[in-house]
Amino acid sequence: MVKKNSTKTKVQPYEIGELDHYLFGQGNHYEIYKKMGAHEVTKNGKRGVYFAVWAPHAVNVSVIGEFNDWDETKDKMKRGEPLGIYTCFVPEAKKGDLYKFCIETQAGEKIYKADPFANYAELRPGTASRITDISNLNWSDSKWMTAREKWDNKEEPVSIYEVHMGSWMRHPGREDEGFYTYREFAEAITKYVKEMGYTHVELMGIAEHPFDGSWGYQVTGYYAPTARYGTPEDFAYMVNYLHKNNIGVILDWVPAHFPKDAHGLADFDGTPTFEYPDPRKGEHPDWGTKVFNYEKPEVSNFLLANALFWVEHYHVDGLRVDAVASMLYLDYGREDGQWIPNKFGGNENLEAIAFFKHLNSVVCGRNKGVMMIAEESTAWPKVTGSPEDDGLGFTLKWNMGWMHDFTEYMKLDPYFRKNAHHMMTFSMEYAYSENYILVLSHDEVVHLKCSMLNKMPGEGWDKFRNLKAAYAFMMGHPGKKLLFMGQEFAQLREWSEERELDWFLLAEEPHQQIQNWYKDLLHLYKKNKALYELDDDPKGFDWINKDDIFRSIFSFTRHSKDGKKNLLFVCNFTPVDRPDYRVGVLRRKQCKLVLNSDETKYGGSGEERPLVYKPEKQECDGQKYSFAYPLPGYGVAVFEY
Template sequence: MGKAMKKNTKMSYEIGELDQYLFGQGTHYEIYKKLGAHKAKKGKKEGIYFAVWAPHAQEVSVIGEFNQWDRTASPMKRHEPLGIYDCFVPEAKEGMLYKFCIRTQEGEYLYKADPFANYAEVRPGTASRIVDIEDLKWTDSKWMKDRETWDHNHEPVSIYEAHIGSWKRHPREEEDGFYTYREFAHEATAYIKEMGYTHIELMGIAEYPYDGSWGYQVTGYYAPTSRYGTPEDFAYMINYFHRNKIGVILDWVPAHFPKDAHGLANFDGAPLFEYADPKQGEHPDWGTKIFDYSKAEVKNFLIANALFWVEKFHVDGLRVDAVASMLYLDYGKEDGQWIANKYGGNQNLEAIEFFKHLNSVVLGRNQGTMMIAEESTAWPKVTAEPEYDGLGFSLKWNMGWMHDFTEYMKLDPYFRKGCHNQMTFAMSYAYSEKYVLVLSHDEVVHLKCSMINKMPGLGFDKFANLKAGYAFMMGHSGKKLLFMGQDFAQLREWSEERELDWYLLAEEEHRQMQAFTRDLLHLYKKNKALYECDVMPEGFEWINADDRERSIFSFIRHSKDDKKNLLFVCNFTPVARPDYRVGVSRRKQLRLVLNSDEKQYGGTGAERPVIYKPKKQECDGRPYSIGYDLPPYGVAVFEF
């Protein structure tokens, strides 16, 4: 009885026995409400409650602006069995900087940022900052309600991948010139709506120290980066996107973390978040630490973090970075640098189990959200359900398609006939997973050239090639992703150090490229045939996949009811094909809905009919056909 009474007098903000039990089991999905720094009241005193997991530490104290960074001023109490330390500091106030001072078993002192902090000082500073995110303002209830019944399998998903710090910048030389979350929300929304994208994917949101890592080496998993404003500003941005019917996807990095002294590496003087053995716990190529997926608390840290972004900040999906590096124990390693699993194989069994747990919980608790895998190998069942031995992701980036597509597009048109199958091969495995076709930031950095400069030829040829490529991509099965700047043919490679070359839009050919991409995106969004049956073979039909001599591809996209279908014809050579014949199965008239030869797209503007009536003339194994004057690099899309 006495024990029960004692338990009831425990303040609600404090770590309790149940919290420790659930965290130790890896199932405390809201552990971020307990660990970290939170506003609290002890008796009549208001202050901040601090808690941190540091089982290897001899002692821990919290230091900050509230105690002149004195490591003896605010000692923390240890709680067993997990080694969580906590304390209440009445002098601590919102906005103040703090760190945890950890005395290791060897007697050294480490000064660590809070792993659960919701805000950090702007780099190069490394301290955490106290902030209250309990009462964020949301007015996106309609979006959130509609999301519960939204199904990505049968809805349009066209993603604008963006990096806030280099999208646009203010011309302020004495500062970074970054747009704030609020400024970016307004300007990016206007652009996305005009262009016709359905989602924005944001690179590098969780706090990170080094700009050149683009946000893929995280030190603050629970803090939106302070480069662009406060957590409240970040919530405003998400809310604004939702009010304008734009979904938000964040890049999320559970694969590895950097070795920065204030971060997670050797957090309490010993490997805690990472595997202890360097053969398991380090990426030799990246110079980073690998999370220890065998530890329940580490898995809990990551799964709760995914839920934090989705549930606390209303994010609609997470694009999980570097999945392959987690699945393979020998990823990026030479013989002797890695340890096999208990069966002697190179699969990380603990990471596999982590993914199944992660995706089951995030998607199970949040209907209508997406978990997207950036997985670059042929690992099976990435998007299959965990009960069928799948990893449980909603979608997978189609890196195979991306590689084949870019290699084909780089070729001189004369040689494309020899590599014709690079454009058709992806359809042979299109239904083995649920795919996103991606032309991401990775394809336009590190001397890979921008998309326009991958194209062969000069001037008109480059732009016409890219238009044909984008049309093929939009017609192909799979969701779509395009990195910022590529929709108006950015000439230079992307760099995080400068804004996009928006000045190019003063030139006609770049405006024409943008107009063509915009109209493709709107065509995609408003035609069910282009997304409704993405995951079903009946949604795609080749008309002619074998016209290699002329490097022309023709195919149909079908809607569920088969009432409004689209026929694509794409010419990948500079040779005009007058009266190019395309076979059709029915004698139904076709209407030309997109023609790359229009003046507004940089074409000749030659007049041509809008309506085409099939003749009884066999072609492509079909009883009827239409003839169309296909220009050099010409694209035509017909509705029937």
């Protein structure tokens, strides 16, 4: 029960009051970011900035910045109990000023920390926070936001373009690294994404981070869009612009760990504040980072409110939660003796499990139509199951099992694929155990793993034909879709954050042709309900022939809910032409050829083919009816019936 405020001084709306302490201490202050950090306010008729920071074990805290010449003695902060939230009002402070917190530790040291709740930061290599005002951002995306409330990802197309902003495209020859600003990027990416046919853009590394090479996965400013590309207002403009063009925005979000940089969250008040105190739980030995202490309500609240901040304040449509497995397993990346079992003797992190259930219930409960996406690489059960049914409550899960089997199969010389046929069919054994996204992400095209094109066997044109067949199989397989930037036009080199994509490749015919192919696959996907509205239902998929092992051909159908518009996929994964190929069909309905990889615009022979095929009563593939179709080497044909 919350006691009435016993102080004589009335708490102003912007101030941290008793109720704020109570809710934050319970882990339920979902809009704590509106109170913590630095906010422009008017006090006693004077305009200034109200600062608030949680530093429970600090002896003293002061705010230092450009407004007081970084003098530690000028603006001492007052400690609030029982949580140790320090506050002060500084009339000299104003929007644009840089600042930090000077924290006196119990060991008698002084440490200088950036604001965990800052909404803007100094451009790296600077490490200070910057005062800003994001209370009145300009939004004109009400049509999108209203429609989002009724949007059901299970029955809608989701094809995601995963993008690293700093290396998607750059201005050539500029001394400032040539980064596109959020506003420039918004207009360029919108034009490209609309032409290609993606439904969503997923952005890597948006929260402020000090090191470019971390790609944004080692965050120091969870509440600040990185200053590399502009201001918070510029970031809001980008989201708004994409929404007005009917493109969804997903952000990568990193609640698993944070770096040890001196100005960041590590040992924030001189003690393990945000992290577990025992390094066997509080550090990732492989990554050299700290692990959030999900047992502390204030830490869980910091993260939960952060998720809501991006979704509610910045209108983001989904969060792709990074490294979920590392949070769920206490022994993740650790050897014997490097981890502590839970109270039942197991390796599950019970606090992280509770955190996910709370997080997903609140974010999705308050924001209908928003997606919470788990990058979870193990067989943990019910990741997308309801928390009421002991699930974690995520909307979607990356299908890492499919990705591994698929890429390993595609790397094989076609001669040996017959021995690995099951790698392309096994995913259907568990396809409905979770709500999945099929992913070919940035992780698959770095660290000597090769680009998607160079994973393919053979030389020259064979690589492109292999990749065309691979993309078609992916687009036809149940599950939402994600492809990392550059792979849609068969980037040759591995991705690097230090340079833009090799757009010059599009001057070469094979790269243009595979871009044409992927673009047409995306548009086929978007306009055919059979490819998305029964992704989580076995009624949406039937194998025609999954056992054509020695020819390495796969044929299957996708069904719409009403059964009126169905698609038949035939994919040949060897270079051998099959002029006598025959495929079975489920019903004696004429089949219209809607996508043919042998067209010249895709780099095919251009051989003319009939558009309509009438099945005959001739048994094939275990079906009563079938029709003949000359299938070229690495050929793909998609029919509508």
